Amino acid sequence: MSKQWWKNAVVYQIYPRSFMDSNGDGIGDIPGITSKLDYLAELGVEVIWLSPVYQSPNDDNGYDISDYRAIMDEFGTMDDWERMLEEMHKRGIRLVMDLVVNHSSDEHPWFVEARKSKDNPYRDYYVWRDGKDGREPNNWESFFSGSVWEYNEPTGDYYLHLFSKKQPDLNWENETVRAEVYDLMKFWLDKGVDGFRMDVINMISKVPGLPDGNVRPGFDYASGAQYYMNGPRVHEFLQEMNEQVLSHYDIMTVGETGGVTPEHGILYTSPERKELNMIFQFEHMDVDSGPLGKWDVTPLDLVRLKKILAKWQIELHGRGWNSLYWDNHDQPRVVSRFGDDGKYRVESAKMLATCLHFMQGTPYIYQGEEIGMTNVQFPSIEDYRDIETINMYNERIANGDDLNEIMKGIYAKGRDNARTPMQWDGSDNGGFTDGEPWIAVNPNYREINVNQALEDKNSIFYYYKELIAMRKRLPIMVEGSFELIHEESTSLFAYMRHYEDETLLVLNNFTASEQVAEWPESLKGLEAEKLIGNYADEKKEATDGVIWLRPWETVVYRFK
Ligand code: ISL
Ligand code: CA
Numbered sequence: 001m002s003k004q005w006w007k008n009a010v011v012y013q014i015y016p017r018s019f020m021d022s023n024g025d026g027i028g029d030i031p032g033i034t035s036k037l038d039y040l041a042e043l044g045v046e047v048i049w050l051s052p053v054y055q056s057p058n059d060d061n062g063y064d065i066s067d068y069r070a071i072m073d074e075f076g077t078m079d080d081w082e083r084m085l086e087e088m089h090k091r092g093i094r095l096v097m098d099l100v101v102n103h104s105s106d107e108h109p110w111f112v113e114a115r116k117s118k119d120n121p122y123r124d125y126y127v128w129r130d131g132k133d134g135r136e137p138n139n140w141e142s143f144f145s146g147s148v149w150e151y152n153e154p155t156g157d158y159y160l161h162l163f164s165k166k167q168p169d170l171n172w173e174n175e176t177v178r179a180e181v182y183d184l185m186k187f188w189l190d191k192g193v194d195g196f197r198m199d200v201i202n203m204i205s206k207v208p209g210l211p212d213g214n215v216r217p218g219f220d221y222a223s224g225a226q227y228y229m230n231g232p233r234v235h236e237f238l239q240e241m242n243e244q245v246l247s248h249y250d251i252m253t254v255g256e257t258g259g260v261t262p263e264h265g266i267l268y269t270s271p272e273r274k275e276l277n278m279i280f281q282f283e284h285m286d287v288d289s290g291p292l293g294k295w296d297v298t299p300l301d302l303v304r305l306k307k308i309l310a311k312w313q314i315e316l317h318g319r320g321w322n323s324l325y326w327d328n329h330d331q332p333r334v335v336s337r338f339g340d341d342g343k344y345r346v347e348s349a350k351m352l353a354t355c356l357h358f359m360q361g362t363p364y365i366y367q368g369e370e371i372g373m374t375n376v377q378f379p380s381i382e383d384y385r386d387i388e389t390i391n392m393y394n395e396r397i398a399n400g401d402d403l404n405e406i407m408k409g410i411y412a413k414g415r416d417n418a419r420t421p422m423q424w425d426g427s428d429n430g431g432f433t434d435g436e437p438w439i440a441v442n443p444n445y446r447e448i449n450v451n452q453a454l455e456d457k458n459s460i461f462y463y464y465k466e467l468i469a470m471r472k473r474l475p476i477m478v479e480g481s482f483e484l485i486h487e488e489s490t491s492l493f494a495y496m497r498h499y500e501d502e503t504l505l506v507l508n509n510f511t512a513s514e515q516v517a518e519w520p521e522s523l524k525g526l527e528a529e530k531l532i533g534n535y536a537d538e539k540k541e542a543t544d545g546v547i548w549l550r551p552w553e554t555v556v557y558r559f560k
Helices: 030-035 037-043 078-090 109-114 175-190 234-244 262-269 302-316 345-357 387-398 403-413 450-455 460-473 475-479
Strands: 011-014 047-050 067-071 094-099 149-152 157-160 195-198 252-256 278-280 293-297 362-366 481-485 492-499 502-509 515-518 529-533 546-549 554-559
Touching: 030 037, 030 078, 037 078, 037 460, 067 078, 067 175, 078 094, 094 252, 175 234, 234 262, 262 278, 262 302, 293 403, 302 481, 302 492, 345 460, 345 502, 345 554, 362 460, 387 403, 450 460, 460 475, 460 529, 475 492, 475 502, 492 515, 492 546, 502 546
Parallel strands: 011 047, 011 362, 047 094, 094 195, 195 252, 252 278
Antiparallel strands: 149 157, 481 492, 492 502, 502 554, 515 546, 529 554
């Protein structure tokens, strides 16, 4: 039944807490979102992915849900939500909601019941194990530091939480749990939502027995990833969900799936398997990390980045479907991360946008990316709000690690980089709130803001608008095959797209210096039409046998 409308759409992600505050309590909310829909319509996005707005104690900003059928008080009411949806649909914008069902909040009535006694009817909604030799049942480490196990006094055993101890994992082996999930999905679909982004959906099936992982010397806990990512029954569960729920609606689905290769990608997204439309893979989010993981900051390895993205492009072509993203609410700002957030902020933001949007797949824009918002460096841990950041900080301080090293990691990779409030204008707090924002606004809001971008015809905003519009006009952007060129170049990310009798040449300079490279043999002598670029003035003749790019330059040519 799917019309596959999501193949040429661009998705815009809203992190509601930081988008727009309508009532001065310092917290972004649903009426705030509704008030900015004209702005998003102007940008041209056709789908909004909204991070969780359900009732939640906010241990992890809404990714810990205590009522799947209610709106968080701080964000507004169900009426506000319904009005927002109506206003989106009026503007031709579809709404994708976040589905967080690997875990619930510990304040969800299911868990409140489950933890009371071993014979409670909800006990089996969660994952319980006895301790081993006075310790946790196994050695897995939580994403948010420490053990994945929490001791529960009334029952004398432990429950599993891959994330915070206020996010107990639901037991997907229990078919009643699965039926509950399908029910709540229908609740929202029947209200008219147009799809789901499924939080850590490839972690719902754990290997029975929950075996220990291998502890590295000097560490207390091990990664258990091989025992819960892409687990034994995950495809069975997704096919069941598809059959019972998804297939009955004209919607789009995107799974958040860490630890996947293109082989997994095909299993999750190939249409005949009837699971998901697309997934978020994370391989390209590791290209600036060392062996110790995300906080082990290293310079970008451009060759690695290109090879990873090229591999996904080629292997999923005709077999599955890619999601394309640089940013989301868990990642640092891409212009700071892979671009230059100083002198060449505008050029490098446009270059990164071009590089991503000309690949095959559905592009995602994270709020603020379209105006080139940057990372932030707050002076003290007191200024940070993210549970992952705070837990990591406390653990490493207790461990005697160097404070500067810790802060260096937070500045480069901390999730709050993406969560500072949206910068709407140059007034106090960037126009986000009249009150005290729940997290400080990036101090650069007087220069970098939406107002400024809308007034400048050469802004990053209008460049994104053009990229979004091009995807509608040019089938080659959606359908074309992908070919990486100059693979080993440590400065250029260059590729071609091929479709019918057309070729696109997409050239991106990832450095602040001029770059010269050989023009592809197959295009020599052909007439090049320039489609888009980030330098206004013309440069040297494009077909003189060399690629010549200025600092952070991007340019796309079409050949027929
Ligand atoms: O952000 C991360 C740390 O680098 C990731 O490990 C992240 O926790 C992982 O991608 C899962 O993310 C999703 O589920 C989490 C939630 O905190 C994230 O915000 C969400 O995107 C638990 O629900
Ligand atoms: Ca508010």
